[in-house]
Amino acid sequence: MMDDLTLLGFGPDGWAPLLLKGCLLTLAVSATSMAIGTVLGVLLAWARLKGPGWLRRTALVYGVVLRGVPELLVILLLYFGLPSLILSLSETFGWEAPGLPPPFLVGSLSVGLVSAAYQAEIFRGGVGAIPRGQFEAARAMGFSDLLCFHRIVLPQVARVVLPALGNVWQFNLKDSALIAVTGLSELMRTSLVAAGSTRHPFLFFGVAMALYLVLTTLSSTAFHYGGRYSNRWDRG
Amino acid sequence: MGEHLTFIGSVTAQLVRAVPVTLLILAVSGVCATVLATGLTAMSVARSPLPRLIQRTWTFLFRGTPLILQIFMIYYGFAMVPWIRHGLLWAAFRDPVFCTCLAMTCCCSAYIAEIFRGALAAVPRGEIEAGRACGMTGFLLLRRVIAPSLIRIALPSYSNEIIMMTKSTSLASTITVLDITGVAQQVIAHSYRTLDVFCAAAALYLLINATLSTLLTALERRLDVDRAPTPLAPIPPTLEPLS
Amino acid sequence: MSKTLRGAVLGLAVLLSQETGHATDVAPQDTPRTVVIGTEGAFPPWNITRPDGTLIGFEPDLLQVLCQRANLRCQLVAQDWDGMIGALQAHKIDVIADALQITPARKAVLAFSLPYAITTGVFVTQKDSPLARMANRGLVLDLDASPTPERQTQALSALREELRGKTLGVAISSTYDAFLDKYLADVITVKSYRTMGERDLDLLSGRIDLTLDDTTYLRPLLAAPDAQDLVLVGPELIGGELGAGEGFGLRQDDTALAERLNAAIRSAVEDGTVRRLSLKWFKADATPTLDARPGDAHPGDAHPGAAAGSPQP
Numbered sequence A: 001m002m003d004d005l006t007l008l009g010f011g012p013d014g015w016a017p018l019l020l021k022g023c024l025l026t027l028a029v030s031a032t033s034m035a036i037g038t039v040l041g042v043l044l045a046w047a048r049l050k051g052p053g054w055l056r057r058t059a060l061v062y063g064v065v066l067r068g069v070p071e072l073l074v075i076l077l078l079y080f081g082l083p084s085l086i087l088s089l090s091e092t093f094g095w096e097a098p099g100l101p102p103p104f105l106v107g108s109l110s111v112g113l114v115s116a117a118y119q120a121e122i123f124r125g126g127v128g129a130i131p132r133g134q135f136e137a138a139r140a141m142g143f144s145d146l147l148c149f150h151r152i153v154l155p156q157v158a159r160v161v162l163p164a165l166g167n168v169w170q171f172n173l174k175d176s177a178l179i180a181v182t183g184l185s186e187l188m189r190t191s192l193v194a195a196g197s198t199r200h201p202f203l204f205f206g207v208a209m210a211l212y213l214v215l216t217t218l219s220s221t222a223f224h225y226g227g228r229y230s231n232r233w234d235r236g
Numbered sequence B: 001m002g003e004h005l006t007f008i009g010s011v012t013a014q015l016v017r018a019v020p021v022t023l024l025i026l027a028v029s030g031v032c033a034t035v036l037a038t039g040l041t042a043m044s045v046a047r048s049p050l051p052r053l054i055q056r057t058w059t060f061l062f063r064g065t066p067l068i069l070q071i072f073m074i075y076y077g078f079a080m081v082p083w084i085r086h087g088l089l090w091a092a093f094r095d096p097v098f099c100t101c102l103a104m105t106c107c108c109s110a111y112i113a114e115i116f117r118g119a120l121a122a123v124p125r126g127e128i129e130a131g132r133a134c135g136m137t138g139f140l141l142l143r144r145v146i147a148p149s150l151i152r153i154a155l156p157s158y159s160n161e162i163i164m165m166t167k168s169t170s171l172a173s174t175i176t177v178l179d180i181t182g183v184a185q186q187v188i189a190h191s192y193r194t195l196d197v198f199c200a201a202a203a204l205y206l207l208i209n210a211t212l213s214t215l216l217t218a219l220e221r222r223l224d225v226d227r228a229p230t231p232l233a234p235i236p237p238t239l240e241p242l243s
Numbered sequence C: 001m002s003k004t005l006r007g008a009v010l011g012l013a014v015l016l017s018q019e020t021g022h023a024t025d026v027a028p029q030d031t032p033r034t035v036v037i038g039t040e041g042a043f044p045p046w047n048i049t050r051p052d053g054t055l056i057g058f059e060p061d062l063l064q065v066l067c068q069r070a071n072l073r074c075q076l077v078a079q080d081w082d083g084m085i086g087a088l089q090a091h092k093i094d095v096i097a098d099a100l101q102i103t104p105a106r107k108a109v110l111a112f113s114l115p116y117a118i119t120t121g122v123f124v125t126q127k128d129s130p131l132a133r134m135a136n137r138g139l140v141l142d143l144d145a146s147p148t149p150e151r152q153t154q155a156l157s158a159l160r161e162e163l164r165g166k167t168l169g170v171a172i173s174s175t176y177d178a179f180l181d182k183y184l185a186d187v188i189t190v191k192s193y194r195t196m197g198e199r200d201l202d203l204l205s206g207r208i209d210l211t212l213d214d215t216t217y218l219r220p221l222l223a224a225p226d227a228q229d230l231v232l233v234g235p236e237l238i239g240g241e242l243g244a245g246e247g248f249g250l251r252q253d254d255t256a257l258a259e260r261l262n263a264a265i266r267s268a269v270e271d272g273t274v275r276r277l278s279l280k281w282f283k284a285d286a287t288p289t290l291d292a293r294p295g296d297a298h299p300g301d302a303h304p305g306a307a308a309g310s311p312q313p
Helices: A002-008 A016-050 A053-068 A071-093 A103-128 A132-140 A145-182 A187-198 A201-230 B002-016 B019-044 B049-063 B067-080 B096-122 B125-133 B138-175 B180-190 B194-223 C006-017 C058-069 C081-089 C150-163 C177-183 C196-205 C215-223 C255-270 C273-282
Strands: C033-039 C047-049 C072-078 C111-117 C121-126 C140-142 C167-171 C189-193 C210-214 C230-238 C246-250
Touching: A002 A201, A016 A053, A016 A103, A016 A145, A016 A187, A016 A201, A053 A103, A053 B138, A053 B194, A071 A103, A071 A145, A071 B138, A071 B180, A071 B194, A103 A145, A132 A145, A145 A187, A145 A201, A145 B067, A187 A201, A187 B067, A187 C196, A201 B049, A201 B067, B002 B180, B002 B194, B019 B049, B019 B096, B019 B138, B019 B180, B019 B194, B049 B096, B067 B096, B067 B138, B067 C196, B096 B138, B125 B138, B138 B180, B138 B194, B180 B194, B180 C189, C033 C058, C033 C081, C033 C255, C047 C058, C058 C072, C058 C111, C058 C255, C058 C273, C081 C246, C111 C255, C111 C273, C121 C196, C121 C215, C140 C150, C150 C177, C150 C230, C167 C177, C167 C196, C189 C196, C196 C210, C210 C215, C215 C230, C215 C273, C246 C255, C255 C273
Parallel strands: C033 C072, C140 C230, C167 C189, C167 C210
Antiparallel strands: C111 C246, C121 C210, C121 C230
């Protein structure tokens, strides 16, 4: 028992600093991939709703593929495949080879690309939930597209979409554990390295589970209050 | 070009040989998770607080942590527990396919139970009251009134979960199982043609998922009595004996 | 620690090396030159990062001596293995010092210095396993030996028979893949693990029958209190597919640096510095045998028989 406490402590043989660093990296990767997913998701949703035919079909295929292929495979594909892609691009354009992309970027990008496919569906559903009459009314009032988006679409979509985005965030947080296969020292990878080198897998995987529970619980609480905030006009 | 096609052909053949492993994991954990989820759903509506607490803890634990961590815990963590390592259970736990199936059963049952719980809450009260009024109780009420409605309501989300499970089977490759993803990585370790191999693997997963979702959508249509264009074929009386 | 991508990165580096060469750095032997040396800092006992960020281990110790003798201003930087070869090609670092085994496959991509250490591949199994009584314990099999000694041929076929039907675990894309493919893959099951830690856990639990890895990794493992159930068995392997020892990885056009380092390595081998440091870090003598041909500085051609064009006796 004393042994376990030493391993989990802040001493020279303790893994606590690395595990906490792993938590922060997990949060950072998840947040980055969530942001990538939101930007790309909005673009995809726009492509599906308003884009020209070829773009609509591309967005559709993107969604089907990224939601049908295992996340692990997407991560591995990007991690192994991206370097050769960059290389062939730099050869084509005659740039100097920029070296390998950092694992953090590859990891966030791969989880973000999957996240985008799910977020696009959510945004599409959110916009679909706004009655058509409102758009027509906005146009009749002479609203520009931007103003219409800002005043009509955004406030309503945010309200409808926030709980669903909370779900996507939870998935992102858990999918970020898969980035461990690329060697990025986030929480999963750190616990794996600790388990392997101390040969106390039960202890370290148990601790990692507890830390993930803390992360998921804290963030779902945050989304709960966020949801209450965006719904503030509904009450009373 | 020809050489390239030959390579893709031989890779695809290797990957196809791993499809049964992926399907085995999916089938075993799919069936077990559904059965377990039914039990958890029953616990969630139990009168005494203990089963409800167990269901809530189960959901919290398995939905709040990544599946890959659960797989590693069961595969590596449990192997260091003396009574498992030296007990009768070791025969099962030393097998990575068993460990994957066990982790996926536990994890996915938590998700499926939430789907069933939501569907249960959505079964119209009136239907249940009508059933009661007709003198149905207990199991008969469940089988004739609640279950048919519940299955219809839950099926779309359940189908989604099955697709998620198909994707999750790829995690078996992280504990040395040679499923589609495992074989893909093995091939890549020997040839450096990453893109070809992973794209072939991705195509296989897409094919499996397309087949599954077609089947499940057909089932949905078949069960959707409200929108069925023609009356359903009469159910053979032998399957529905009067009670 | 990420040896996972060794194979993939090599594949990439093959492509990189096909690009046009950069201008060779030409500097007279006596002018000091600044070189950046990349190491992983996570491969004990070769290179280790201390909590305060300083690098220690066999290679940092040795480099201190070598840089002084070669009149180099050396700067040691920690760099993940994944990006190591890319960083070398992109001139971000000039030398790779990461227990890099000199193998024919890597020679297609990199230039190597003379080997500064040579270590063997050893088998480890559980004490209660039938393999614990494997024959030829401690016999060193030099896979480059030509003609192959009778005893070695017998030992290799004995190894095949003893391991028939067994499961052997290795870290994925390890140096041993090529050896296993050539000598054992048709009679054993090879399981690949992403990290050595995972492989060790399955070795301890008995899911795999044995493992093959570098002696400098496995000997310290056997000394750990929770690895008392493990034992070193069978012959030790050297040369051939396992490589001709550990050398510094260099850009193929940087011959000036290769010559400077080779001269320093030769002197450190001859005066016993390598022996002293390897005893300190590995608890065993890892001094390589260098060809007794002074002035011959073909990078990486030091191990007997490893040289592609060396005349066969």
